Amino acid sequence: MNATILIVPPFSTLCNAAFGLRREVFVREQNVPQAEENDADDLTATHFVAVVDGDVVGTLRLLEKPEHIKIGRVAVHLSFRGQGIAKAMIHAAMQHARTMGHDRFYLTAQSDKLSFYERLGFAAFGPEFQDGGMPHRAMRTYDRETASLTS
Template sequence: MSVTIIQTEDFAPIRALRMAVFVEEQGFTVESEFDDLDETSLHLLATENGEPIGCARLFVVEGEGRIGRICVAREARGKGIGAALVEAGIAHFRADGLSRAALSAQVQAQAFYSGLGFAPEGPIYDDEGVPHQMMARAI
């Protein structure tokens, strides 16, 4: 297995992954999945032997690094790709001098993010019928 994570401006593989995972698999609408943040965010792309298998987007809100739209193709799950994307995002924010990272986690994925050092913050909220909660950690 040869997994690589790069920053990319090529949105086509990012869009295809997010369509497959968030829209087709999880039922989010296209309109909610793709927003104005896509134009200004930094996008990470994970590939295995040259094939796109995961992605995430990075942006900053009031001095806090945000990692969002983290997804891994169904056939690539369970290999640590999601964790590697989160860690790559944290490394990017740390290099930029930020001291905190946050993400909006689906409640069913909280244990995964807790294992990466994130702790829940604030109330659980609804995002298209899926419970979410902000989670954050020092970096």
């Protein structure tokens, strides 16, 4: 799938379309409570969108933390799943963070999505926990001091 991956400012037209996609995926499809979907981090996050034929079909956000970059709110429109959109967005987001000097990445993945993130170089750690009513695991990439970063 040939998608254009863009960084968009919070509450821009494209970012608002991304928020709409997140509501569709997380709230409507996966029954995450609306109150848990949007949070204050949306104001400071770096938002990425995947655009195909003028439509936002994927989104994610990056949060800069002292210890790592947190990747979150990864969502792809139902009709575009399985076409490499999420992979392309994650690669673009990680590359962007690397240009800013970051090489440690963290995310929490729905447990049924672990193998997808493992193929991108993430390793699960810690116990399974509930988030938004679904089982999740924490995942991270390794820093240069302990292992090579794979992506």
